[in-house]
Amino acid sequence: MIKQYDALIVGGGVIGCSIAYQMSKRGKKVLLIEKDRLAGKASQAAAGMLGVQTELKGNGPLYHLAKESRDMYPSLARDLKEISGMDIEYVENGMIKLARTEEEAQELVETASIASRGEQIRWLSPNTLFSYEPHLSKDVAGGLYIPKDGNVSAPKLTQALGSASKMQGAEISEYTDVYDFMKERNKITGVRTSKGDFYADETIVAGGAWSRFLLDRLEMKFKSFPVKGECFSVKVPGKIVERTIFTEGCYIVPKVGGRLLIGATEHPHTFDETITIGGLMSLMHLATSILPELVDAKWEKAWAGIRPQTEQGVPFMGRSEEWKGLSIATGHYRNGILLAPITGVLMADLIEGKESHPLLSYVRR
Ligand code: FAD
Ligand code: GLY
Numbered sequence: 001m002i003k004q005y006d007a008l009i010v011g012g013g014v015i016g017c018s019i020a021y022q023m024s025k026r027g028k029k030v031l032l033i034e035k036d037r038l039a040g041k042a043s044q045a046a047a048g049m050l051g052v053q054t055e056l057k058g059n060g061p062l063y064h065l066a067k068e069s070r071d072m073y074p075s076l077a078r079d080l081k082e083i084s085g086m087d088i089e090y091v092e093n094g095m096i097k098l099a100r101t102e103e104e105a106q107e108l109v110e111t112a113s114i115a116s117r118g119e120q121i122r123w124l125s126p127n128t129l130f131s132y133e134p135h136l137s138k139d140v141a142g143g144l145y146i147p148k149d150g151n152v153s154a155p156k157l158t159q160a161l162g163s164a165s166k167m168q169g170a171e172i173s174e175y176t177d178v179y180d181f182m183k184e185r186n187k188i189t190g191v192r193t194s195k196g197d198f199y200a201d202e203t204i205v206a207g208g209a210w211s212r213f214l215l216d217r218l219e220m221k222f223k224s225f226p227v228k229g230e231c232f233s234v235k236v237p238g239k240i241v242e243r244t245i246f247t248e249g250c251y252i253v254p255k256v257g258g259r260l261l262i263g264a265t266e267h268p269h270t271f272d273e274t275i276t277i278g279g280l281m282s283l284m285h286l287a288t289s290i291l292p293e294l295v296d297a298k299w300e301k302a303w304a305g306i307r308p309q310t311e312q313g314v315p316f317m318g319r320s321e322e323w324k325g326l327s328i329a330t331g332h333y334r335n336g337i338l339l340a341p342i343t344g345v346l347m348a349d350l351i352e353g354k355e356s357h358p359l360l361s362y363v364r365r
Contacts, residue, residue, distance in 0.1 A: 005031045005171075005200040007351060008191055010178045010214065012036075013043040014154065014336055015329050016206035017161035018344030024168035026348055031198055032162065032170060033191070035177045035210075039158035042208050045305020046154035046337045047231060047253050047263045051095050053121060053146050054246045055334045059114045062314055066335060067119070069342035073150060076341050083167050086160035088152045089256050095149035096124070096133065098247040098290065099141040108144040121146045135240040135293050151244060151253055154337045161340075178207075180217050187324040188218075202351050204327045209271065209308040211330040218323060223311035224331055228270050230279040230304045231263035234297035241291060250286035252294075259300065262287045273304045309333040317346055317360060327351065 007023055009016045012034030020032045034040075050073060052066045077090035099105035108123060115121045122145050129143045130136060166172055173195060182190040182197060190199035205211050209226040235258050245252045253261040265279040280302055288294045310316050310331035320326040329347050332339050346360050 003031075003196075003198045005029045005198065007031075007202040007204060008033060008198055008200040009204045009206055010191065011206035011208060011211070011330075012038040012158075012162060012172065012174065013041055013206065013208050014039070014046075014158045014161065014340040015043075015208070015332060015343055016204075017043075017158050017165065018340040019204055019206060019329060019347045020165040020170050020172075021161045021168070022344035022348035023351065024165045024170040026352070027169075028348075028351075030165065030170040031200070032165065032172045033176050033178055033193060033198070034172070034174045037174050038162045038172070039155045041210075042305045042307055042336060043158040044155045045229065045231065045303055047251065047261050048089075048152045048154040048157070048337050049095070049149070049244055049246075049251065049253055050151055050338045051146070051149045051244070051246065052119075052338070053111060053115065053144060053149070054095060054097050054251075065342055066338055069339050070149065072341040073152065077152070080157075080160040080164050084160045084163035086156060086163060088157040088160050090150060090152045091256075092148060092150040093254060094145065094147045094243040096129070096143040096145050096243050096245050098136075098143045098245060100139075100247060102141055104248075105141040108142070112144055119146070119148070133241055133243065133245070135291060136245070137290055137292055140290070145243075149244065151255070152337065153255070157337065157340070161344075178214060181214075181326075183323075186322065188326040200325075202325050202327065204329060204347060204351070206329045208330060209306045211308065211328065215328070218320075218326075220320065220322065222316070222328070224316075225269055225309055225311070226271050227307040227309050227333065228267040228272065228304055229264035229307055230275050230283070230302065231261060232280055232283065232302040233259050233261045233300040234294065235259055235300055236293070236297045240293050245290060247286070247290060250283055250290065252287055252291060260294070260297065262294075268309070271306055273306065275302045275304050279304075307333050308336070315339065315343070317343060317350075319350065
């Protein structure tokens, strides 16, 4: 029997699940296909920070896209709870980007001045900073405070988006490897998988860092590369930090239940998910120099994930110019959790023919 859908989405990470969620909400017949299990790759590893000023530079279109996406979280968390019953552990706990030198302080004061209006971000002098976060090392030059940045559980968010998609009528096929496309002249008509062939008007590749292997089947000139990141988590009695603390090379994210998540290393051009002593040592060194009381924390676990990065350094979200019925959404690099809600909306709009969003053309250039 031929299996025909409105859309096939390849990849059950946060990006594929967010697209499935938005499309199924609009009544589309969607099949989400995942090689492993949902939220098994980068979306499992992510720290879940929703930081618009920490890793994105300037006041450009990607910053505005990120801000729009972050601001969708309060209602998304409510909707996902209502539809799937799952709690994505969204908290608006704020973010502090630390300056460790006077030069970094200068740069951050400048960032505060160019941030868009209504963002209420502000520079904290060392004294004010210590009144906010008294356990921080006194060896810092101040920090940029972004009150509206929060964090979520990235794996729970991905699972909840998948589960809500199902409740809205989407089908999900886990442990199903998509290994090729079906074509008719210049149109993609479906995919070939380890569980058989599936047909659809639209196929969306959201395979994270692995997207390019699939796109290679079509000889598409799509340039991306993997960037491995290692993290670890600990438990502390009581709260030694309220807000997420971010600095070059290290961040500390307070999670529910007294957990602190500490990340992340950066190793480009490898798909190897091994956790190394060297990687963990560099994180531990930086983290304890920012928050000395961490030396007494109880070890929980360590893990690694592979971020999808593009050569242009911005996510690719758009239609293939060569192949009709084919779209791609990947390359969210360090910000896939932050950008997932808006990516779902933009891709669902694109599939419906609303291609005019100015930010979409920016990110697909
Ligand atoms: P993935 O989550 O990797 O999902 C892609 C899926 O596609 C995989 O499950 C894979 O199995 C599947 N797939 C691939 N090929 C096929 C195929 N042929 N057939 C079927 N399935 C296929 N972002 C933030 O915004 N905030 C953070 O705090 C943050 N912290 C991070 C910390 C670390 C250590 C790492 C590694 C990343 C972090 N990120 C963060 C980035 C974020 O995790 C990624 O940008 C995001 O998860 C990418 O989602 P994705 O769905 O594109 O990829
Ligand atoms: N955004 C955090 C990371 O990618 O490590």
